[in-house]
Amino acid sequence: MSLFKKISLKLAEKNKNRSTWKRKLHEIIYEADTKAGKLFDVVLLIAILASVLLVMLESIKSFDYKYRAFLNICEWIITILFTIEYILRVITIKKPSNYIFSFYGVIDFLSTIPKYLSLILIDSHYLVTFRALRLLRVFRILKLTRYISASQNLKTAIQASKTKITVFIFFIVIICIILGTLLYLIEGAENGFTSIPTSVYWAIVTLTTVGFGDITPQTPLGQLLASAIMILGYGIIAIPTGIISAEMSKTNVAVNTQTCPNCAAERHPDNAKHCYKCGNPLNEK
Numbered sequence: 001m002s003l004f005k006k007i008s009l010k011l012a013e014k015n016k017n018r019s020t021w022k023r024k025l026h027e028i029i030y031e032a033d034t035k036a037g038k039l040f041d042v043v044l045l046i047a048i049l050a051s052v053l054l055v056m057l058e059s060i061k062s063f064d065y066k067y068r069a070f071l072n073i074c075e076w077i078i079t080i081l082f083t084i085e086y087i088l089r090v091i092t093i094k095k096p097s098n099y100i101f102s103f104y105g106v107i108d109f110l111s112t113i114p115k116y117l118s119l120i121l122i123d124s125h126y127l128v129t130f131r132a133l134r135l136l137r138v139f140r141i142l143k144l145t146r147y148i149s150a151s152q153n154l155k156t157a158i159q160a161s162k163t164k165i166t167v168f169i170f171f172i173v174i175i176c177i178i179l180g181t182l183l184y185l186i187e188g189a190e191n192g193f194t195s196i197p198t199s200v201y202w203a204i205v206t207l208t209t210v211g212f213g214d215i216t217p218q219t220p221l222g223q224l225l226a227s228a229i230m231i232l233g234y235g236i237i238a239i240p241t242g243i244i245s246a247e248m249s250k251t252n253v254a255v256n257t258q259t260c261p262n263c264a265a266e267r268h269p270d271n272a273k274h275c276y277k278c279g280n281p282l283n284e285k
Helices: 003-030 035-058 061-066 068-091 096-100 103-121 128-147 149-160 162-187 196-207 220-248
Strands: none
Touching: 003 035, 003 068, 035 061, 035 068, 061 068, 068 096, 068 103, 096 103, 149 162, 149 220, 162 196, 162 220, 196 220
């Protein structure tokens, strides 16, 4: 066997082994159908919740003053864990940019980088306002939605019903303008309704049943109209819920946790063999 052929065989075997461990790592990190994948998700969920808890505790000045060193060590440990997770997610995808620039990829990055930025910005008098960047760590809680399958159904339902909801909101805006104008004519400036925009603001607050109470109708006719708006508000609030619920009932398609190793697309139908987005095989041998 020639030297060239031996080198080619060794390179091919090396590439095969590399592809094998990447595929196994991909299954653990991106999917939850295996024991290892479920364990990874559980550990990651605990780390996310712990990180969010640390952010909350740091906001309590007395607690932060007493346990600052402990909180800092814990935060560094969690940040390193999230950094490792981020790197592994990038290297196990054939097209890393698909993950890096995805919603969750951006969230993962934003929730990890502030701790490293604190090394540069610490004790800087003129850049003290940039310490607010550390609050970006709270974005880690958004990563929790990736493990709640119902959130994907809700997202799909909202996207499917966005046209109906847009029309509904436009209709509400028109109603508020009409009602605000009527109250402006009925009550007048002497009762706090100094302009139509102010009256429209009152109509929105009343229709949504918030009721700040900063402006209130004083005349019997104005109070009667306000009562009608309050009752109308209860019915209007339920309409978007009904629209989204109707769409959710249409989106109950059986899906699994398989994630495409090529483009990182999620939520594939059961028994799917290829990615619905890029066509790449889901179970590569």
